[in-house]
Amino acid sequence: MGKGQPSYTDEEFVAAIQGGDDRALAQLYRLHLPMISHLVLQNSGTEDEAKDVYQEGVMVFYEKVREGSLELSCQIKTYLYAVCRRLWLKRLAEKNRFNGRLEDHEPYLETGAEADVDQAEERDQRFATMAEALNHLGEPCRSLLEGFYLQEKSMQQLTAEFGYTNADNAKNQKYKCLVRLKKLFFTHYKEEESF
Secondary structure, eight states: OOTTOOOOOHHHHHHHHHTTOHHHHHHHHHHHHHHHHHHHHTTTOOHHHHHHHHHHHHHHHHHHHHHTOOOOOSOHHHHHHHHHHHHHHHHHHHTTOOOSOGGGGSTTOOSSHHHHHHHHHHHHHHHHHHHHHHHHHOTTHHHHHIIIIISOOOHHHHHHHHTOSSHHHHHHHHHHHHHHHHHHHHHHHHHHHTO
């Protein structure tokens, strides 16, 4: 490790990340990037692609740690390698630069990372579907829901901002907008599942 940086065990990395220690996450990021760069560069990739894949892999790991749902049955290094390898093979398959079948290269890396990658991809797809539904919602519903849920504005603030007569009227409108958003979301989500 570099001067002044603590050296973490895998358990200490997990505990530090759970505790919100950004230094531990940054150190973990630097620690295994060369391994993933080598993997990607040796398999038809560029340095930028390696960084993208590694960042996605670290985010899968980070989110699992923060949720408390990470079941680590191997070293963090092995877990990240498995996640990033799967992500990279999928990218290659999408770009038609990978001639083999993804399944042929999976059996020897049983880390549980595959399921974590699939869950992260499904969650990302749901977020994209929600963003699309929010875009189709229209105004003032979109701004009202974003103000309440994303910007965490109070009903009083929203009442003043949107010109409602009182907070109950704003709350009622928010509810109607939420019902419309859910309808749009599930319509889009069902359409995407059928593909």
